[in-house]
Each structure stands twice: as structure tokens, then as C-alpha cells.
Amino acid sequence: MSKTINIGLVPFSCVKLAEADFKDRAAVYVVLCMKDNNEWTVLDAGQSCEVNASADAHPRNAMWKTHCPAGNIWIGTYPMPTAGYxxxxxxxMERKLRRQYKPPCGKR
Known part of the structure; x- marks a missing residue:
């Protein structure tokens, strides 16, 4: 089940990390820790010219789990195709999100 969440005034398409199955595409991504009350915390933000199904095998996956002990980790993408961006x-956009949310994982 996916949901749209506005993060930094941008609509990100979000799914549970375990359900992530992205096509190779240029995008900005955010990793979220979802709480039971539908509140969320940004754990990480990044960009890639090819966001793909390897999100679950990301090098910072263990760090995300450390900062989200309940394990309800979601990943959201905002497509930024190379034809237009x-x-x-x-x-x-990644820098803007990092300045605004100060995620504990990843540094740029």
C-alpha cells in the first residue's frame, strides 16, 4: 500500500521499505520512521540517477533500523527525470530536505 506524503512541500510517493519495488529512475528519496499515530520522522534523504529495488540493501539500512527501533521504515520518492532536471x-532538493529535517542518517 502506498501513500503520498508531503515532505518539504513536495509530494513523495511512499511505501514500506520491505515493499519497495522502484523502477530505475532519477529521483530524490527520503527514508521515514512511521509512528502508530501516522506521524513520521525523516531518517535520511538522498538523490540518485537510478532509484531502484535495492533500497532494502542500502548501505545505511542498519543505521535506519537503529534510529527506528519499531522497524516501521518507509521510503518515499519524488521523480526528477533527467529530461527535466x-x-x-x-x-x-536533497540539501534543502537535509537542512529542514536534519536527518540522523547520512551526511552531505
């Missing part, structure tokens, strides 16, 4: 555009 550059890598610099994706990095700029």
Missing part, C-alpha cells in the same frame, strides 16, 4: 537540481 539535472543532478545538481536533485542535490539541491
Amino acid at each position: 539535472s543532478k545538481a537540481d536533485r542535490f539541491a
Whole structure:
């Protein structure tokens, strides 16, 4: 089951990490710790020219689990296709999200 969550005024398409099955595409992603009351915390943010199904095998996966002990981890993507956006555009959005939410995982 997916849901749209506005993060930094941007609509991210979010799914449970275990259900993530993304097609290779350029996008900005956020990793969220979901709480029982539907509140969330941004654990990580990044960009990729190819967000894909390897989200569950991400190098910071163990760190995400440390910061979300209940294990209800979701990942959201906001497509930024190379036809309309550059890598610099994706990095700029990632920086904006990191400044706003100060996620505990990953550094840029």
C-alpha cells in the first residue's frame, strides 16, 4: 500500500521499505520512521540517477533500523527525470530536505 506524503512541500510517493519495488529512475528519496499515530520522522534523504529495488540493501539500512527501533521504515520518492532536471537540481532538493529535517542518517 502506498501513500503520498508531503515532505518539504513536495509530494513523495511512499511505501514500506520491505515493499519497495522502484523502477530505475532519477529521483530524490527520503527514508521515514512511521509512528502508530501516522506521524513520521525523516531518517535520511538522498538523490540518485537510478532509484531502484535495492533500497532494502542500502548501505545505511542498519543505521535506519537503529534510529527506528519499531522497524516501521518507509521510503518515499519524488521523480526528477533527467529530461527535466539535472543532478545538481536533485542535490539541491536533497540539501534543502537535509537542512529542514536534519536527518540522523547520512551526511552531505
